[in-house]
Amino acid sequence: MAAGGSASRRAQEARRQERRLREQWQAARQEARRWEAASEGEQQVAAQLLVLREQGWRLLVDRHWPGTRAANVDMLLIGPGGVFVIDVKNWRAAPEICDGRLIAGGESRDADARKLTAMTRTAESAVASLGLSPVAVRPVMVFAGRRLDVALGRIRLLGEHNIGPALVRERGRLSAASVRAIADHLERVFPEYEDPGATPSPQRPDHPQVPVADGLFDLDGLVEATLDEARQAPIEQWMTFLHPDQVALVRRNWAGPARISGPAGTGKTVVGLHRAAHLAQRTNGRILYVTFANNLPRVQATFLKSMAPATADRIDFRSLHSWAQEYLRARGVSVRLDKNKAETAFFRAWTRAGRGSCLEEIDPVPHYWQDEINCVIKGRGITSFDEYAAVPRRRRRSSLRRPHRQAVWKLYEEYESYRAGRGVHDFNDVLALALAEAAKHSGPAPYTAVIVDEVQDLTLVGVRLLHALVGNAANGLLLIGDGQQAVYPGGFRLSEAGIDVRGDRGQVLRVNYRNSKEILDTALGVVAEDTFDDIDGLRTPGRRDVDLTYYDGQVQYVVKPTEAEHDRALLDALRALSPEQQADTAVLCPSKRAIERCHRLLTKEGIPVCSLEHYDGHPVEAVKLGSYRRAKGLEFKRVYLPRHDEGLHDSGRLLGTGLSDDGQVPMDRLPETARERAELARSQLFVAMTRARDVLWLGSVVPDDGARPSDSPPGAR
Numbered sequence: 001m002a003a004g005g006s007a008s009r010r011a012q013e014a015r016r017q018e019r020r021l022r023e024q025w026q027a028a029r030q031e032a033r034r035w036e037a038a039s040e041g042e043q044q045v046a047a048q049l050l051v052l053r054e055q056g057w058r059l060l061v062d063r064h065w066p067g068t069r070a071a072n073v074d075m076l077l078i079g080p081g082g083v084f085v086i087d088v089k090n091w092r093a094a095p096e097i098c099d100g101r102l103i104a105g106g107e108s109r110d111a112d113a114r115k116l117t118a119m120t121r122t123a124e125s126a127v128a129s130l131g132l133s134p135v136a137v138r139p140v141m142v143f144a145g146r147r148l149d150v151a152l153g154r155i156r157l158l159g160e161h162n163i164g165p166a167l168v169r170e171r172g173r174l175s176a177a178s179v180r181a182i183a184d185h186l187e188r189v190f191p192e193y194e195d196p197g198a199t200p201s202p203q204r205p206d207h208p209q210v211p212v213a214d215g216l217f218d219l220d221g222l223v224e225a226t227l228d229e230a231r232q233a234p235i236e237q238w239m240t241f242l243h244p245d246q247v248a249l250v251r252r253n254w255a256g257p258a259r260i261s262g263p264a265g266t267g268k269t270v271v272g273l274h275r276a277a278h279l280a281q282r283t284n285g286r287i288l289y290v291t292f293a294n295n296l297p298r299v300q301a302t303f304l305k306s307m308a309p310a311t312a313d314r315i316d317f318r319s320l321h322s323w324a325q326e327y328l329r330a331r332g333v334s335v336r337l338d339k340n341k342a343e344t345a346f347f348r349a350w351t352r353a354g355r356g357s358c359l360e361e362i363d364p365v366p367h368y369w370q371d372e373i374n375c376v377i378k379g380r381g382i383t384s385f386d387e388y389a390a391v392p393r394r395r396r397r398s399s400l401r402r403p404h405r406q407a408v409w410k411l412y413e414e415y416e417s418y419r420a421g422r423g424v425h426d427f428n429d430v431l432a433l434a435l436a437e438a439a440k441h442s443g444p445a446p447y448t449a450v451i452v453d454e455v456q457d458l459t460l461v462g463v464r465l466l467h468a469l470v471g472n473a474a475n476g477l478l479l480i481g482d483g484q485q486a487v488y489p490g491g492f493r494l495s496e497a498g499i500d501v502r503g504d505r506g507q508v509l510r511v512n513y514r515n516s517k518e519i520l521d522t523a524l525g526v527v528a529e530d531t532f533d534d535i536d537g538l539r540t541p542g543r544r545d546v547d548l549t550y551y552d553g554q555v556q557y558v559v560k561p562t563e564a565e566h567d568r569a570l571l572d573a574l575r576a577l578s579p580e581q582q583a584d585t586a587v588l589c590p591s592k593r594a595i596e597r598c599h600r601l602l603t604k605e606g607i608p609v610c611s612l613e614h615y616d617g618h619p620v621e622a623v624k625l626g627s628y629r630r631a632k633g634l635e636f637k638r639v640y641l642p643r644h645d646e647g648l649h650d651s652g653r654l655l656g657t658g659l660s661d662d663g664q665v666p667m668d669r670l671p672e673t674a675r676e677r678a679e680l681a682r683s684q685l686f687v688a689m690t691r692a693r694d695v696l697w698l699g700s701v702v703p704d705d706g707a708r709p710s711d712s713p714p715g716a717r
C-alpha cells in the first residue's frame with residue numbers, strides 16, 4: 001500500500017474521531033454541570049474525564065475515603081490504562097516542584113501530596129483482593145484551568161487539559177470486563193460522599209449554577225492520543241494481575257532481609273519486578289535489581305518499563321559484576337579485570353602445583369580445581385588455610401582430606417602469586433574489592449532496596465556485598481531464587497552471610513504458571529533423584545510437588561540415527577514456524593561449541609537468529625539461540641534442545657579412568673567428581689527444559705545399532 005493511501009485513511013479516521021469527541025464533549029459538559037456538590041474546578045475536570053467514558057473508562061466522583069470519618073476522594077477513574085486516584089486542585093498559584101517538594105505561591109503543599117498518596121494506598125488495598133498489582137493504581141493531581149505534565153515521585157501532576165490525552169495514552173492493561181469488575185468493587189469500597197456538616201443545597205441538579213468553560217477542551221490532544229493508543233499493543237496480563245498471594249508479597253512490609261523461593265515457573269521474578277516497582281512508588285530512593293547473568297537485566301528492564309514506566313528511571317537493572325566494577329570506579333578504586341590473563345595464571349599455577357599432585361588422583365581435569373578456588377576459596381572470601389581446612393564445601397561431591405586441602409591451598413597460592421604478578425584481577429577479586437569498599441562506606445545507603453534474582457548463582461561474597469549495601473533495613477534486601485536451578489558449582493547458606501530470613505521473611509511460591517504437566521514432569525524426571533540443599537539449608541527432594549495452572553503444552557521427542565538426520569529434523573521444524581512463531585522460539589545448547597554449530601546450521605538455512613546475549617526482551621522476529629545458562633530466568637513458547645542428552649553423557653565421562661561414556665555406568669559407581677558434574681549438567685538441562693511454555697522439542701542422536709533405547713531419550717527418563 002502506498003504511503004499516501006495510509007495517510008489519507010489516517011486523516012479520515014482522525015476527522016471521524018474528532019466529530020465523535022465533539023458530541024461526547026457536549027454531553028459531558030451538560031452532565032458535569034449537574035454536580036452541585038463538586039467545586040467549579042472539579043466540574044471542569046470531570047467534564048474532561050467524562051468524555052473518556054465512551055472509550056471504556058468509568059468515573060466515580062466525590063467518594064467517601066474509607067477508614068476516615070469525613071474525608072473524601074475527588075475522583076476515581078478506572079479504564080484500560082488502570083486505576084487512577086484523582087485529586088483536583090483549583091489553586092490560584094501555579095504548582096512547582098523544587099528539590100522534590102510541591103510548592104505553590106511560595107508555600108509547601110507536601111501535605112496534599114502525602115494525603116493523595118495515602119488515598120492511593122487505600123485504593124491499592126481495595127483492589128489487591130482482586131489480584132490487581134499496585135503498579136496499576138496511580139495517584140494523579142489535576143490542576144483546574146492549567147496545562148502541565150510532571151511527576152512528583154509516584155504522583156503525576158497534570159493540567160486539566162492534559163489529563164484526558166495523558167490517560168488515553170496509557171498502555172492498555174485492563175479489559176472491558178476487568179474495568180467493570182474493578183469499578184463496581186471500588187464503587188462499593190468508596191461509597192458516595194455525604195458531607196456531615198453540609199446544609200442541604202437549594203440547587204436542583206438540573207439547574208446549572210457553575211458555568212463550565214467552553215472552548216477549553218483539548219480535542220486535538222485527545223484525538224492524537226486515541227490514535228496513538230490504538231497503535232500500542234496491550235501489555236501482558238501478568239504485568240497487571242497477580243495471584244492475591246503474590247500481591248500480598250509485593251506489598252508486604254518486612255522488618256529485615258527477606259527471601260522468596262519456589263520451583264521453576266512459579267512467578268518469583270514476576271513478584272520481584274512488581275516489588276521493585278512498588279518500592280520505587282513508595283520511596284524516593286533508588287532500587288538495585290541484580291542477577292548473576294549479563295543478559296537478564298536487559299530483559300527485565302524492558303519488562304519493567306512496559307509494566308510501570310513511571311518507576312523505570314529509579315530502578316537499576318544490573319548484573320552483579322558489571323555493577324561492582326562501576327561501583328569501584330565511582331569510588332576511585334582501580335580494577336583490572338582480565339579474564340584471559342587470570343585464566344593463563346591459573347594454568348601456569350596448575351602446571352607448577354597441580355599436575356602430578358594428589359589432586360589429579362581425585363580429578364585430573366584442572367577445571368575442577370579452578371572451580372574449587374573460584375567457588376569455594378575465593379567465592380567464600382577464605383583467606384587462610386585454617387579456614388579452608390574446616391570449611392564445609394557445599395555442593396561439592398569430592399571429600400577432601402587434609403593433604404588434599406593442603407594441595408588445593410598450594411595451587412591457590414601459586415595462582416594468586418601469578419595473577420598478582422601480572423597485575424590483573426579475576427571476577428572474585430572484583431566482588432571482594434567492592435565488599436571491602438562497601439564495608440568502609442558510611443553515610444546514606446546508595447540504595448533504598450536491593451532485589452537479587454537467581455540468588456543461588458551468586459557466591460557467598462556476592463551475597464555479602466549486596467547485603468552490605470542495605471544492611472538489615474526494613475524492606476532493604478530481597479533474595480529470590482531456587483536451589484534446584486543452581487547451574488554453577490559450589491554453594492553457600494544465608495546464615496553464613498549473616499542473613500536471617502526466619503519466620504515470615506522466608507516465603508515460598510508453589511503455583512507454576514508456565515509449564516504444562518507433560519513438560520514439567522519431563523523436566524522433573526531429569527532431576528528426580530537429585531536432592532538439593534537450598535541456601536536456607538533445607539534439603540529438598542528433586543521431584544517436588546508443584547501446583548499447575550497451565551495445561552496446554554507438549555513434549556516432542558525426535559530421535560534420529562545420524563547427526564545429519566537429527567539436524568534436518570530440527571531445521572524442518574524451525575522452518576515450518578511463521579516469523580511470529582519464530583520470535584517466541586529458542587534453541588538452547590549446553591556448550592559454546594554446540595551453539596556455534598547450531599548458529600552455522602540455522603544461518604545456512606536462512607533462519608533468522610538472535611543470540612540470547614543480545615536479546616533484550618523486545619520482540620524480534622528471529623529464533624533465539626544461546627546456552628542453557630543464558631536461558632535462565634527467561635521463557636519461550638517453543639524450546640528446542642538439539643542433542644539434549646549428550647551433555648549428560650559427556651559430563652559422566654571420566655577422563656583417563658577407563659569408564660565407559662555410554663551413560664550406562666551406575667551413578668553410585670561413578671567417582672564423586674563425575675557425579676557432581678553429571679548433577680550439574682542435569683540441573684542445567686532442567687533449567688533449559690522448564691523455559692518451555694507450549695512445546696518442548698528434545699532431539700537425540702541414537703545410531704541404529706546404538707545401545708540407548710530409541711523411544712525415550714535418557715534425559716527424559
Ligand SMILES: Nc1ncnc2c1ncn2[C@@H]1O[C@H](COP(=O)(O)OP(=O)(O)OP(=O)(O)O)[C@@H](O)[C@H]1O
Pocket residue numbers: 237238241242243246262263264265266267268269270271482485512513514632633634635690
Ligand atoms: N499471577 C500470574 N498469573 C498469570 N501468569 C503468571 C502469574 N505469575 C506468573 N505468571 C507467568 O508465569 C511465568 C513464570 O513466571 P516467572 O518467570 O516469574 O517465574 P520464576 O519462578 O521466576 O521462574 P524461574 O525460576 O523458572 O525462572 C511468567 O512469565 C508469567 O507469564
